Amino acid sequence: MSFCESFTRESVTKSLMGDPIEEQWQVNSEAFAELIGGTGTPHHQEILVPCLDRMIGDVTGKDLLDAGxxxxxxxxxxxxxxxxxxxxxxxxxxxxxxNFHTIGNARYHVGNICALDESYESSFDIALCNLVLLNVPCLDDALKGFHRVLRENGILVFSVVHPAFNFYGPGTWEMGKKDPETRRRRGLFFKVDNYFDEHEYQRYWRTRQGEKFPVPISFFHRTISTYANAVVETGLDILEIDEPQPVSDDDFFDRERRIPFFMVVKAKKP
Ligand SMILES: C[S@@+](CC[C@H](N)C(=O)[O-])C[C@H]1O[C@@H](n2cnc3c(N)ncnc32)[C@H](O)[C@@H]1O
Known part of the structure; x- marks a missing residue:
C-alpha cells in the first residue's frame, strides 16, 4: 500500500505517527527560518539552487507557484x-x-499542497516544489495538484534529498578518524540498507548553532522509481532527472562530490 492509499483527503496532513505535520512546521518555524538564514544553507546555495535555476530557466513574466x-x-x-x-x-x-520579507511581485497563502486551492486551476507556468515532497504523505495527490494548476507546456521542478543516499533515511556514512588538521572526520563510505522499505520516520533537525529543533519532523522514504512512476502516472512527461554536484570545490563538500545529496526532477504538462 502506498502512502497515498493509506490517507483520506481529510487526513493527509496527519503524520502516520499521530503528530499533525502542520504542527511540526508551525512549532519549528523560527528554528527553520534561522537555519535557512534568508538565502538557504550552503547545501542549497552550492548544490541545489544552481540546478533549480538551470532547470527553471528564464522566469520573466511567468507565473510561478512555490509549493511549500x-x-x-x-x-x-x-x-x-x-x-x-x-x-x-x-x-x-x-x-x-x-509576508514580512516580501520582495517583488509575490503573494503568500497558507495552504496544503496535498489539496491545492481550486482557484489555482491552470494558473501557473512553473510549479516549484523544493524539498517538500519527502515531508508529505500525499505524493500522488500533490503531483495531481501540480498537473491541475499548470498551464499546457507548464513545467514542474521538484527536489528531494536523494532517496538512495539519505543519511536520515535508509543509509548512513561510515566515518573515519578525525583529521588533526581540519578537526573533521572523513566519511569513508556510505552504507545503504532496506532501500525498498518505504516508511515514515521522524528526525530532529539542528540549527546552525547546533541546537535541536523543538520537535522532530516527519519524513517519508520512497524509492526513486516511486517518485518517477508517480510523475508519469499523473500525466506529466519527465524531461530530466539531475543529481547535482557542488559548484564549489571546497573540502566542506567532500562527501557531496562522491555521492549525490539531492535528486531534482523536471517534468512538463503536455
Ligand atoms: C524542508 S522545508 C522546504 C521549504 C522551502 N521549499 C525551501 O526550499 O526552503 C519543507 C516545507 O514544506 C512545508 N510543508 C510541509 N507539508 C506541507 C503541506 N502539506 N502543504 C504545504 N506545505 C507543507 C513546511 O511547512 C516547510 O516549510
Whole structure:
C-alpha cells in the first residue's frame, strides 16, 4: 500500500505517527527560518539552487507557484528575477515571515499542497516544489495538484534529498578518524540498507548553532522509481532527472562530490 492509499483527503496532513505535520512546521518555524538564514544553507546555495535555476530557466513574466515555500527564500529569488510568485505553505508562521520579507511581485497563502486551492486551476507556468515532497504523505495527490494548476507546456521542478543516499533515511556514512588538521572526520563510505522499505520516520533537525529543533519532523522514504512512476502516472512527461554536484570545490563538500545529496526532477504538462 502506498502512502497515498493509506490517507483520506481529510487526513493527509496527519503524520502516520499521530503528530499533525502542520504542527511540526508551525512549532519549528523560527528554528527553520534561522537555519535557512534568508538565502538557504550552503547545501542549497552550492548544490541545489544552481540546478533549480538551470532547470527553471528564464522566469520573466511567468507565473510561478512555490509549493511549500517555507520562509520564502526561493520565492524572493524568482520574484526578483521577474516572476509573478505565489508561495503556499502549511505553516502560518512561515507565511507570516514570507509576508514580512516580501520582495517583488509575490503573494503568500497558507495552504496544503496535498489539496491545492481550486482557484489555482491552470494558473501557473512553473510549479516549484523544493524539498517538500519527502515531508508529505500525499505524493500522488500533490503531483495531481501540480498537473491541475499548470498551464499546457507548464513545467514542474521538484527536489528531494536523494532517496538512495539519505543519511536520515535508509543509509548512513561510515566515518573515519578525525583529521588533526581540519578537526573533521572523513566519511569513508556510505552504507545503504532496506532501500525498498518505504516508511515514515521522524528526525530532529539542528540549527546552525547546533541546537535541536523543538520537535522532530516527519519524513517519508520512497524509492526513486516511486517518485518517477508517480510523475508519469499523473500525466506529466519527465524531461530530466539531475543529481547535482557542488559548484564549489571546497573540502566542506567532500562527501557531496562522491555521492549525490539531492535528486531534482523536471517534468512538463503536455
Ligand atoms: C524542508 S522545508 C522546504 C521549504 C522551502 N521549499 C525551501 O526550499 O526552503 C519543507 C516545507 O514544506 C512545508 N510543508 C510541509 N507539508 C506541507 C503541506 N502539506 N502543504 C504545504 N506545505 C507543507 C513546511 O511547512 C516547510 O516549510
Amino acid at each position: 515555500c517555507g520562509e520564502g527564500y526561493l520565492s524572493r529569488r524568482y520574484a526578483k528575477k521577474g516572476a509573478s510568485v505565489t508561495g503556499v505553505d502549511i505553516s502560518r508562521k512561515l507565511i507570516k515571515l514570507c
